[in-house]
Amino acid sequence: MSTLAPTDEPRAVGDTRRAGRWVFITATVMLMAWVLVPIYLLFVNTLSSPSEVSGFPKTGLPSFDFASVEFFLSFSGVARALWNSVVVAVLTMVLSIGIGAPAGYALSRFDFPGKEVFRMVVVMTRAFPLPLLALPLAVMFIRVGLDDTALGLAFVHTVLALPFAVLITFSLFSGIPIELEEAAWTLGCNRLQAFIKVVMPLILPGLVASAVFAFTISWNEVFAAAVLTIENRTLTAFLVQSLNVSPLHLKFAGGTALVVPALIFIFAVRKYLFAMWGIANR
Amino acid sequence: MAEIIIKQVAKSFGTFQALHSIDMTIRDREFMVLLGASGCGKTTLLRIIAGLETPSQGEVWIGGRRVDHLPPRERGIAMVFQNYAVFPHLTVFENIAFGLRMKKLPQQEIDKRVNRTAELMHIEQLLKRYSGQLSGGQRQRVAVARALAMEPDVILMDEPLSNLDALLRLEMRAELKGVLAESKSTAIYVTHDQVEAMSLADRISVMNGGKIVQNASPVEIYRDPAARFVGSFIGNPPMNFIKANRQDIGRWRVAGLDLYGPSHGASSLEFAIRPEDLTIGEGGFIATARVVEPLGAHTLVTCEVDGKPFRAVLDSDLKVAPGDVLTLIPKPDRIRWFDPETLLAV
Known part of the structure; x- marks a missing residue:
């Protein structure tokens, strides 16, 4: 034209x-x-x-x-904080899979009223900023005696890791055809046996990945750790507290100590995290 | 003894009524095929017998024992699934042995049974492989072997051949028939494939809309359909139907012909004839050939009778071209009549 x-x-x-x-x-x-x-x-x-x-x-x-690394490792309190971090992270891992995997299984296998709402609410737990919750939590923990304990902190970290645990395990279970379980039932298994003998071996790699992810979330978390612990600080909380007043090279060493495990873990489980977000490359 | 008795079994999913009060008896060691289009409730019925679905009402008895409240593992059944459901993390051997290990049989007995069923299904060379290394047909064989190794009272099959290609399906069909005839199990087989149903079954239950329309031997189902649905569903090409008007008691006018029929009170019935029960001759239906399909042994001619499509399977020696006018005589003993109100045979 x-x-x-x-x-x-x-x-x-x-x-x-x-x-x-x-x-x-x-x-x-x-x-x-x-x-x-x-x-x-x-x-x-x-x-x-x-x-x-x-x-x-x-x-x-x-x-x-x-x-710097040697100095950092011999710095008083580092070893203890490292140990605390591991304990809290392992507890978080166990709790979030222990609670999250059954929820993921239920979401994938059963139809129940409010299923969609439940899925939304699970993710919603991440919508509340931790600083908002920290003070009431601290007060409550002091009342029940959970303050400054690894278990108390692990509870908070579990809340943070749970949405991911639920969603990852949901997608894992959904990837296992129900017929495999049904076949196991007709071959003499009850529900639990079918789960252990058929479903578990098939989802185990994914389950490990989701556990490692929960571990990493706890390992990296600093705010709740700093507020809820005093004597039994995790590595993150310890570093935030003590590195502020440390020389520069120590800060770098501390930063690396935090980043390296998280990086390794995330790299190891990247395939399953992709799967969770729907960009499955399996 | 594993006679299966189903008493007034009904199932609804929410407001959808999948099964309407089914009554059925399957004799010991009988091969029963549930045949119907998808969504007719045949798989639901099978799953209720298996215990994978609970009936909304009714009773299921297997071998004189009421089982509808029992879990699948306590019913003495084994099932073959449409998608095979071979456990991917176990070898073929362990797949077949799975149920036997659950029964805590001694290792010697497990070995014996696995090897025997594997041989029966011609998969003895695959025992060390995993399901990922098998073709669809081989997986199907593993699934059947796994069910047979259980030596169940009842073996349930849910469209086991539908995921196989045509040639393999034919081969597996014949093999299944042989293998199951040898076993002592009562078999229930769900399919939407009428040829599969005819060739395998001792008895066929044709299902439609959650009800059993007819329950009879394959030949009877084919020759004497109890309902219009059965006549139109079974047979390829299906039955021809023409409206018949009452002339006199026992005399009906069908597309220009006067035929003797049932002494029925209705003013109109439906005349039905199978395409292969027509011959060329004097004094038949006036039919205009529209499509001529030579099939080798026969020629399928789609004609027009009374303005409606009408199919005839004729001898392939006969030369017919589209546009030709034929006179088609129905074989008198093969004519069937249906009531247009109830849609049942008269």
Whole structure:
């Protein structure tokens, strides 16, 4: 048509596709840099000598000096805090799978009134900011004697990890055809035996992944840990408290100590986390 | 002895009535096929017998024992599922042995039974494999072997062949028939495939809309359908139906022909004839050929009689072209009549 602007030439499909590729690559690189650069800096500074950390100019490369790490590990209270973190995280893991997996099974296998509402409410537990809940929680914990205990903190962390545990196990159970269970029932199993002999072996890898994810949530959590514990601080809470007043190289070492396990765990279970969000690559 | 008696079994899902008061007796060692279109309730009935579904009312008896309150494992049944349900984390051997281990049989007996059923189903070379390494047909064999190894009183099959390709289905069908005839089990087999039903069954129960429409031997179902639905559902091509008007007592006018029929009081009935029960000759229906499909042994001719489609299976020697006018004579002893009100045979 003659009314069209004469400069508006049709472009080859290849051109637009190439442009799209550039946007895609740029976005990917930026996203990766956003995550990876801080982690890289953390590692470099942890593995550099204290003088290098505060000195200038930077080389950007680690000198593999373990002085900061050694100092950090021998720092009084670190070992204890590390132990507390592990205890709380393991408790969280056990509790959230113990409560979450049956809920996930029920969601996937049974029709009951309010099922959709239940699914919403499970996720809703994450809608309340922890600072809002911390004070009443602390008061309540002091009343029942759960304050400053690993179990008390694990309860709070379980609440945080539970939605994920429920949703991951829900998708795991949904991936197991009901006929497998039914076949087991006709072959002489009761419900529990069928679950143990047929469903468990099939979902075990996914269940481990979801447990590890719960572990990581607890491991990384700092606010509740800082508010609800005093003597029995977890590593995060301990570091927040003591590193504020520590030299820079120690902060880096502490940061690394926190990041590394979480990174390893998440990397190990990434496949199942994708599955949970519906981008299954199984 | 594993006679199955079903007494007034009904099932509703919410407001949907899946089964309307079913009564049925399946004799010991009989091969019963439940046949019907999808959604007719045949699978629901099978699952109620298996104990995977609870009836809303009614009783199920197996071998003289009331079982409708018992879990599947206490009913003496084994089931073959449509999607095979072979356990993916166990080898073929362990799949077949699964139920035997639950029964806590001695290892020697387990070995014996697994090997025997595996041999019977021709899968003895697959015993160490996992289900992921098997083809659909092989999985089906494992599923059947697993059920047979239980030596159940009753073996229940839910469309076991429907996921196989046509050739394999034919082969498995014949094999199933042989294997089950040898076993001492009473068999109930659900299918929507009428050929499968005809070829396997001692008796067929045709189901429609949650009711049993007819329960008889395959030949009887084919020759003497008890209801219009059975005539139109069984047979490929299905029965032809033409409206018949009463002329006199026992005389009916059907598309221009005067025929002797039942002395029925209604003013109109439906005349029915199977396509293969028609011959070419003088004084029959005037039919205009529309589509001619040579099938080798026979030629299927879709004609028009009285403005309605009408199919005839004719000898393939006969030369028919679209547009030809044929006169088709129904074999008198093969004519059936249906009441258009009740849709039942007269």
